[in-house]
Amino acid sequence: MSDALSSRLDFLRTTQNPDGGWGFFPGKQSWLEPTAYALMALHSDSASRLNFERGWKLMRSWQLPDGSWQPCAAVRKPHWTTALCVTLHCLYGVYDDRLRRGVAWLLDTSGIENRWKYRMAHFVSPSVVELDPSFKAWPWLPGCSSWIEPTAHALVALKKVYKAPLNIAVQDRIGMGEKMILERRCSDGGWNYGNRKVLGTDLPSYPETTALALLGLSGNPALDLSAPLAVALRQWKGTRSPLARAWLAVSLRSHALPVPPTAPRPFSSPDTMLAALEIIAANGGLA
């Protein structure tokens, strides 16, 4: 194990909160998102077994009666991070009722732009925000519109459900979600949060959301993603953002593409999510 990877694992182990979760930063309240990534990062590390079990227990306890997960102890409402919990259950082969209820919530949740009144409005005035509202995808919160990042995470989760021994029909939503992501691609070849053109103006892509869009599209051999993957590689070389580089590395490795070699950066950031993502990337991504 490299020193760079070892220092990140040490960081995660030593910053776990007493409740078993992780905050976005050390000493802060536990949130589901950094906790989920920390669990993905620590799972294959035998020295982190107890840390994993404590975090897993907390994550399981945050499921709500409707099958969704709440994002932290202070916020008791259904949240997009439910997709991360479904992915976690599949990664570790826990195919129980909690997982089934989480999958059911994901399948029952979609962005409101797919509803008839919004589709009608879009038909009347299509050029304000250019998008195809016919694709059912995923919002950050129920009752909101669909965006790239929650859709990408839902696709990762449902693709794992599809391969699991669960016999749940998820193919239609996977297909629709993929179409939504492809339809929202920016003119520069990547993706931003989910608006490619507003009021006739092309909007630029970002490296981190390009990475997530490609992660959501991974695992479908019918898609020719060579052009956007080339964009992602260019973004990986060009961005100075450690978070964007981490997501790009996770995504490129999930597509079985080598990330260009780089000098390992000494870990000095107090960012829990960043440390976890860098470990996930080093372990081969999320495919």
Place this chain on the structure above:
Amino acid sequence: MNRRGFLQAGIAGIGAAHLGCGSQTPLPTGPPGRSAVAIFKAASYSVDLLDLMRRGAALCGLDVKGKRVLLKPNLVEFASNTAINTNVAVIAAALELFRGLGAAEVLIGEGPGHRRDAIGMAEEADYRAGIEKFDSLFTDLNRDDVSAHRGFADLPEIYLPNTAWRADLIVSLAKMKTHHWAGATLSMKNFFGLVPGSVYGWPKNQLHQLGIDRSIAELQRVFPRSFAIVDGIVGMEGNGPIQGVPKQSGVLVMGGDLVAVDSTCCRIMGIDPERLEYLRLTAERGHLRVEQIDQRAESIAAVRTDFALIESLKVLRLLKQT
């Protein structure tokens, strides 16, 4: 109004009323008394901004001795060829101002609406290079701990960052820009960056679903202990708040009544503030009418420079000289 709401308006004909063409409820008279707003000419970011801010603080009667102050710049996206974000020189001068006025603590916080990597964006915008020990002062409000506030528009509660709750005074260090949905983005719209992405996402689409104008008004209601310093030295006109064009407007605007500050900025930009829905919604709590505002230092007429407006917002143009 959000993008979906805007589309709906295309059917319902609400759009015309939103932009001031339809019938509107009468303006509330606002609170008793008058509000002071200081306007300064500032030709560039090289002028002595701290001196201007000290004069503005005195003219507005600002007292922050012993208070915990949170500076909230507008850090949205970065592009080297335009003027999206509050300039670092304005933030650095404000930091010195509030320290010099005896604040117990001065922190900087922002929760960008589109991008996750707030520190990375601060790097791009030169905040880390231009402000000493920036990382130790800065909180990514998107990923802060949160607490609930009961009641927010149609929602039973809203979750907001503890760093903002703990502050005795939130200083909106806003950018003077047009906004293709709200008309203008100034000190109050800047409070969208107080809403945590960890709960509401990137973008904070829940605010759009509630209606941009309502959400601006609600945030102003939730955080009444505030002050504004608007960076209009180089603003943005046209298709703001991101795709617009830099506007050399050469002005700095300050005040403790954010309704009065924003309405003054609108008049400087050649926009009729009484036609902006969010200002009408907040007019019970602040002074919107020009006759209720004491303009200190420069007059509006001395600095007015009309910002270009996109076609759908041209109805907002302020015709008369103020």
